[in-house]
Amino acid sequence: xxxxxxxxxxxxxxxxxxxxxxxxxxxxxxxxxxxxxxxxxxxxxxxxxxxxxxxxxxxxxxxxxxxxxxxxxxxxxxxxxxxxxxxxxxxxxxxxxxxxxxxxxxxxxxxxxxxxxxxxxxxxxxxxxxxxxxxxxxxxxxxxxxxxxxxxxxxxxxxxxxxxxxxxxxxxxxxxxxxxxxxxxxxxxxxxxxxxxxxxxxxxxxxxxxxxxxxxxxxxxxxxxxxxxxxxxxxxxxxxxxxxxxxxxxxxxxxxxxxxxxxxxxxxxxxxxxxxxxxxxxxxxxxxxxxxxxxxxxxxxxxxxxxxxxxxxxxxxxxxxxxxxxxxxxxxxxxxxxxxxxxxxxxxxxxxxxxxxxxxxxxxxxxxxxxxxxxxxxxxxxxxxxxxxxxxxxxxxxxxxxxxxxxxxxxxxxxxxxxxxxxxxxxxxxxxxxxxxxxxxxxxxxxxxxxxxxxxxxxxxxxxxxxxxxxxxxxxxxxxxxxxxxxxxxxxxxxxxx
Amino acid sequence: xxxxxxxxxxxxxxxxxxxxxxxxxxxxxxxxxxxxxxxxxxxxxxxxxxxxxxxxxxxxxxxxxxxxxxxxxxxxxxxxxxxxxxxxxxxxxxxxxxxxxxxxxxxxxxxxxxxxxxxxxxxxxxxxxxxxxxxxxxxxxxxxxxxxxxxxxxxxxxxxxxxxxxxxxxxxx
Numbered sequence: 001x002x003x004x005x006x007x008x009x010x011x012x013x014x015x016x017x018x019x020x021x022x023x024x025x026x027x028x029x030x031x032x033x034x035x036x037x038x039x040x041x042x043x044x045x046x047x048x049x050x051x052x053x054x055x056x057x058x059x060x061x062x063x064x065x066x067x068x069x070x071x072x073x074x075x076x077x078x079x080x081x082x083x084x085x086x087x088x089x090x091x092x093x094x095x096x097x098x099x100x101x102x103x104x105x106x107x108x109x110x111x112x113x114x115x116x117x118x119x120x121x122x123x124x125x126x127x128x129x130x131x132x133x134x135x136x137x138x139x140x141x142x143x144x145x146x147x148x149x150x151x152x153x154x155x156x157x158x159x160x161x162x163x164x165x166x167x168x169x170x171x172x173x174x175x176x177x178x179x180x181x182x183x184x185x186x187x188x189x190x191x192x193x194x195x196x197x198x199x200x201x202x203x204x205x206x207x208x209x210x211x212x213x214x215x216x217x218x219x220x221x222x223x224x225x226x227x228x229x230x231x232x233x234x235x236x237x238x239x240x241x242x243x244x245x246x247x248x249x250x251x252x253x254x255x256x257x258x259x260x261x262x263x264x265x266x267x268x269x270x271x272x273x274x275x276x277x278x279x280x281x282x283x284x285x286x287x288x289x290x291x292x293x294x295x296x297x298x299x300x301x302x303x304x305x306x307x308x309x310x311x312x313x314x315x316x317x318x319x320x321x322x323x324x325x326x327x328x329x330x331x332x333x334x335x336x337x338x339x340x341x342x343x344x345x346x347x348x349x350x351x352x353x354x355x356x357x358x359x360x361x362x363x364x365x366x367x368x369x370x371x372x373x374x375x376x377x378x379x380x381x382x383x384x385x386x387x388x389x390x391x392x393x394x395x396x397x398x399x400x401x402x403x404x405x406x407x408x409x410x411x412x413x414x415x416x417x418x419x420x421x422x423x424x425x426x427x428x429x430x431x432x433x434x435x436x437x438x439x440x441x442x443x444x445x446x447x448x449x450x451x452x453x454x455x456x457x458x459x460x461x462x463x464x465x466x467x468x469x470x471x472x473x474x475x476x477x478x479x480x481x482x483x484x485x486x487x488x489x490x491x492x493x494x495x496x497x498x
Numbered sequence: 499x500x501x502x503x504x505x506x507x508x509x510x511x512x513x514x515x516x517x518x519x520x521x522x523x524x525x526x527x528x529x530x531x532x533x534x535x536x537x538x539x540x541x542x543x544x545x546x547x548x549x550x551x552x553x554x555x556x557x558x559x560x561x562x563x564x565x566x567x568x569x570x571x572x573x574x575x576x577x578x579x580x581x582x583x584x585x586x587x588x589x590x591x592x593x594x595x596x597x598x599x600x601x602x603x604x605x606x607x608x609x610x611x612x613x614x615x616x617x618x619x620x621x622x623x624x625x626x627x628x629x630x631x632x633x634x635x636x637x638x639x640x641x642x643x644x645x646x647x648x649x650x651x652x653x654x655x656x657x658x659x660x661x662x663x664x665x666x667x668x669x670x671x
Binding site for chain 1: 508532542546549554558560564591594595598605606610622626650658667669670
């Protein structure tokens with residue numbers, strides 16, 4: 001682990017950590033600029049960088065952005081990223097009662113501690129998961145991919161898993177467009193040469209998370225920045241210590257939820273928030289300015305960043321949409337994520353740990369020092385910011401391949417993403433479907449070939465049977481009647497009245 | 499969206515998706531099976547898209563059935579969640595999205611036909627002017643806002659190509 005640190009101790013690393021984390025915080029703070037879009041654009045910009053520095057920049061932007069969203073959540077009551085939606089519930093009321101600096105300080109401290117919990121879990125879990133994944137075959141990869149789609153659809157749309165699953169399977173269909181790998185047959189191209197090459201991930205992500213978000217910001221009413229005199233923001237480590245159980249629990253929840261494919265930081269923060277509320281002595285304060293709620297949300301969302309990277313590195317299955325972009329960046333820079341990473345490039349996993357540690361330190365430092373300058377950025381009117389974002393959305397997809405077709409793909413996914421989000425379809429399962437489609441396709445057909453069509457062989461192996469059971473359980477728990485039945489039975493068992 | 503409008507939107511979407519799912523299934527069934535090459539029938543290209551089409555059609559049918567039930571139960575008098583307002587400083591709602599889509603569509607259509615810097619300058623000016631038109635009419639002095647818009651557009655149109663082409667060596671459209 002110490003050997004992995006050596007190559008990172010350079011002036012270039014220090015410079016990149018500072019500007020990338022600051023860019024991430026700014027990006028995250030501004031509603032309309034999403035982490036995923038920012039990472040997708042930076043993936044194209046850092047194409048010419050040395051691989052370690054490129055990944056470092058992307059990780060710092062990722063960490064900074066998830067934290068930066070707390071700024072607008074607390075001061076605007078609009079989460080800068082979906083991961084900060086739970087933060088707004090309590091952060092904004094605390095700010096409204098004249099304690100904006102306290103709220104920002106708590107968010108900063110909680111984010112830093114949550115991130116540290118996450119990266120230590122990464123250090124511990126990643127080698128274990130990679131070791132386990134070495135035993136995966138076609139059957140396991142098929143079920144894992146399918147489970148990823150189902151759980152992402154279920155958890156990102158808990159009120160309406162049907163729409164989450166529809167989004168996921170739509171994403172799988174998009175992945176089917178173009179030339180398939182086993183027999184080189186072109187599917188669903190309708191004679192178009194550009195479509196025969198398939199739909200690239202980066203343009204689809206920039207459209208779904210960049211252009212769609214810009215359209216949503218324009219659709220909404222402009223928001224007013226809280227007029228508060230912000231004194232110097234200081235770390236609230238005493239408050240964090242007083243809430244140490246909440247912090248520990250939220251950090252572990254965040255990391256665990258981050259590991260689940262496609263689910264991401266927003267779900268992690270909501271689940272940690274709900275857990276904190278259930279365990280609190282003052283649950284009535286949640287939603288009205290509870291420090292416990294704010295701490296739980298911010299600890300979990302930053303812990304989920306490292307959690308999302310664990311399956312991306314060890315299974316090549318992203319834990320979140322931004323982790324999906326990171327995965328694409330790893331491939332671009334010739335790093336092969338997956339079970340063999342601990343054999344082929346074990347130092348890289350440790351380097352990721354150090355990179356994220358640097359990012360956490362930079363995030364905490366810059367977050368405390370730069371509160372007032374960042375407030376100025378929040379005041380930029382959306383009608384001036386959104387066209388600039390659109391220009392960046394055009395440049396990003398074009399930069400990778402120099403094809404206008406990718407710009408058109410970005411526009412189509414932007415409009416589709418806007419329409420689907422207005423109808424409450426989640427985007428994460430759609431993108432996860434695009435990412436996992438090829439993997440599921442290849443492994444399904446290989447499995448069928450190995451099994452010679454015998455379905456029993458799909459659940460013959462222990463890991464396959466476990467993944468299959470998880471898929472079935474996810475589907476069953478998506479049915480409201482089943483959830484109610486299980487909830488009532490559990491309530492009766494623990495002695496609660498239904 | 500109100501619950502009745504959402505149920506109506508779900509019904510239309512469900513019908514479209516169910517049709518798409520069936521179309522995908524049919525197209526997958528007629529995909530070649532390469533029997534002349536001795537390809538294993540379990541690896542033909544149509545297996546995965548066929549499964550996706552069937553599952554999509556099934557899920558969409560579920561959406562249609564559910565939306566029909568909800569339309570029968572929905573309240574008619576719920577207020578809309580996002581009201582397009584004429585009193586806001588800038589257009590919002592569907593009007594804002596339509597304006598943005600038209601101007602952005604024109605920008606994308608002209609990519610490659612004009613130098614990127616000039617096209618971006620025109621796009622930014624037109625976009626910002628379209629959204630700040632109401633505020634311009636309310637301004638006490640006429641010139642500052644157009645001057646600011648032109649300055650911002652010119653600055654971005656100069657800086658963006660410089661940063662991407664010169665610093666990051668990225669080719670622009």
